[in-house]
Amino acid sequence: MARPPSRRASSTDIARFLGTSRAISNLAQRKARLIFAIDATASRQPTWNTATHLQQDMFRSGSGAANLSLQLCYYRGFHDFFASEWLADGDSLASLMGRVHCEGGHTQIARLLRHALKEHQASPLRALVFIGDALEENADTLCQLAGECGLRKLPLFLFQEGHAREVETCFRDMAKLSGGAWARFDSASAALLAELLGAVARYAxxxxxxxxxxxxxxxKLLLQQLKP
Known part of the structure; x- marks a missing residue:
């Protein structure tokens, strides 16, 4: 049988706890919020591992990310979509990402954008970062959602792995409509991805x-596309 607590919490203890909780909540609300999203379908495992390591660059001294609160989002498998709690440091994000394994499935970019718009309505986001290589959804639907993001001042930073032409066309259009930016990287350009993540952290x-x-x-790649 579990032992009862040694004493009951007094009204003073409760008030102190509630005051601390409110202070933590207020601090989180003051931080700029950014969604960090990755396609976690089967082909993405190598890049997921790379991103797990590189995302910590977003939190390094001088990046400005000490003032950021990040939410990890990903989709995989059969209609599996995940959105974490808001995280305040790179170690928490890396630990969470390290427990995820990619699974086969279709892209769910529209679902991600709808989630981001909902979060943005609840409390403004500075940006959404997305890393992916495929597109299996209607491009017009995604561009419409990207346009809604633009109207609500939520820029999309879309980082494409690979050279699929239809993916590039759609991602470029989405970035432009949202007021964000698009860039390409591959397995040999991890340093560029690190720079891009750091640049988005500074922008956010x-x-x-x-x-x-x-x-x-x-x-420079981001500045060339961002609106003055």
Whole structure:
């Protein structure tokens, strides 16, 4: 039989706990919010492993991500979609990503965008980052949702692995409609992906001005597409 607690919490203890909880909640609300999303279908395992390592660059000193609160989202398998709690450090995000294994399935980008719009309505997001290589949905539907993101000031940063032409066309259109940016990377350009993630972290924390003094290729790629 479990032992009862040694004493009951007093009204003072409860008030102190509630006050601490509210302080933590207020701190989280003051941080800029960014969704970090990855296609976790079967072909993505190598890139998932790479992203698990590189996403920590978003939290390194000087990236501006100390002021970020991140949510991990992914889809995989048969209609499996996951959205984490809001995370405040790279270690928590890496630990969570390290427990995920990719599974075969179809893309669910529209579902991701609808989720992001709902989150944005509840409390504004600074941006959505998406890493993927495939597209099995209606491009017009995705562009319409991207346009809604643009109207609500939610830019999409779409990072494409590979050279599929139809994916590039749709991702470019979505980025433009949302006021965000598109970039390509491959298994040999992990350094570029790291720069892109770091650039988005800076943008989410400080806006376009935070990128203008950066000299990295990733920052330049984003600046070329972001609206003045």
């Amino acid at each position: 924390s400080g806006g376009r001005a935070a990128l203008e003094n950066q000299t990295t290729k990733g920052a």
